Amino acid sequence: MDHFTLVANMEKEEFRILNAIEIGMRKFKTVPFTNIAFYARYDPEEVQHWLDKVHKRDIIIRESGKRQRYVLNSKGYDLLALRALAERDVVASIGNMMGVGKESDVYQALATNEARLALKFHRIGRTSFRAIKQKRDYARGKHHVSWLYMCRLSATREAENLATLNDIGAPVPVLVDQNRHVVVMELFQGQELHDFTRVDDPADIFDKIVAAVSLAFRKAGLIHCDLCEFNIVLTVDGDVLIIDWPQAVSIDHPNAHGFLQRDLENVCVYFEKKHGLVRDPAELMQEILPRESTTTD
Ligand SMILES: Nc1ncnc2c1ncn2[C@@H]1O[C@H](COP(=O)(O)OP(=O)(O)OP(=O)(O)O)[C@@H](O)[C@H]1O
């Protein structure tokens, strides 16, 4: 059963239990039974009944040894976010997974108005052994608070940055909504620059990338900080999109110029190696930075 079908099939009491555990996880490494009962406002028999039901779905983890402490696992957290997005009438159904990244899973989805969406689930701190490792860490009561918090923080940052960039008309994905660790965007049609062995007009693409970097810097006050061929998309219409914005920093950051320079160097090195286009990052820095900030003035 996919996540969304599961959301539709679960009873509201089950979500109330998930919600109570989520609230408890702000304070506890593993949430005691009595606190779950308190947050859910159920009496002990009711809580036990619903906890057992939810536990069978493999979306919460019962602390081994002491029976009566619980935490959400990542699927449980996914379901809470998806339910909220469904209730807000943002997402109507979820489709295929488009990509598994180091720090995210991206799914196609449909909006209630049938528009095509991309749902990016932020997964900070997962490893290739994540299922086993998470269970182990949860059971010991370690890291789970930071895991939940870090994923939500990452999604919040990305959504805020996208909203700012959308406002100034920067070529980035269009933000639709965000809940917990999930960022909802309009689906774009395109491919990462990395997927192209050759392109028709490398200089044109390069200039569009620099124009986007410059616009983000000057009008949104943001530096991407992970700019590379995997986070640049060529759309089917021949446009450039810069994606993946959770780690972007403000131009007020003490090392802002260093980050901008590194982003530009990454793009220059890639274009020289892959497409034989030679560009000087230092010159680009001078074009983007306000005149008084450049060292050579
Ligand atoms: N709005 C969107 N529309 C269509 N596809 C998208 C959208 N956002 C992300 N994707 C797809 O998901 C991939 C990963 O997205 P993104 O770069 O934002 O996340 P990530 O955490 O860096 O993942 P990775 O580690 O794979 O780079 C993109 O390369 C793209 O293929």
Ligand SMILES: [Mg+2]
């Ligand atoms: Mg990426």
